[in-house]
Amino acid sequence: MNLLDFGRYFPNEETCIEHFKTEREKNGLRCKRCNNTTHYWKKDKMAFQCKKCGYRTALRSGTVLENSHLPYLYWYKAILMLSATKKTFSANEVQCQLRHDVYEPIWKMLHKIREAMGKRDTNYKPTEFIEIDESFFETTNTKKRKDRKIKRVRENQKIAKVLVLIEPISEKNKHNTYKPAGHIKMIVMDGSRANKINRGVEAIADNDTIILSNDNNKQNDIEKVVKRNYIIKLSDIKEVKKTLPWVHSAIGNAKKILKGIHHCNGKDYLQNYLNEFCYKYNRRYFGEKLFERLLVACINYS
């Protein structure tokens, strides 16, 4: 979907509603009360009514649009903006483009879309092997600090630890030895470090997956989660760069986007920004199809 096509297919609110309704019907609806799958469309109520028990399911219910009062056209445009670029847009820019007076609903809308991206990516598990590493991302502190004596600048500087997992595809490119990277996942870590790393690895890897990591992670008992874990000595930087190339390139790219577009972000929302980066990275060859895929992910949110 490009800008010209979008203008043609979705010129107004009605066309977006009609498209949204059709997509929901394609996925199939199930009545929350009686599990029936056949429904009438009640246009005046903007809801599906169960043919068996009469229970109504609102058009937005169970999708990312639930609890939002923003027009469908806003959501469609925001999905287009986020899917149209490898980088991203800040809430401020989207607010300007939509000419909406209030910042907060736009900001919430974008975070909901990013949550849907993260949810979609949890369905995928690599089967072969993955590179893992930890990185530190700068964030701002969103919670009030008790210690008022600390200077404001230092007070706001916070660092978040992020576990990065990436699946390098072992097949060589037919033109040269270039190895394209596969699926990526970034998880903001909180609490016990070893535990969190193991949980992160567990979320993405099977027991048979081979893990490549540097000796920074050797104390984390990854062996409890997977059978084979190969550790590269961190002292041999050349070897680390050669053997873990993708994980470092992905970390660098994610940091550039966060710093260049969002400038600063709270630790509580860092996961959502990383969800967006990973979702697009994992689908970087989808091209214009990304809009439809993201829309489906937003509709099948719950």
Ligand SMILES: [Zn+2]
């Ligand atoms: Zn029913």
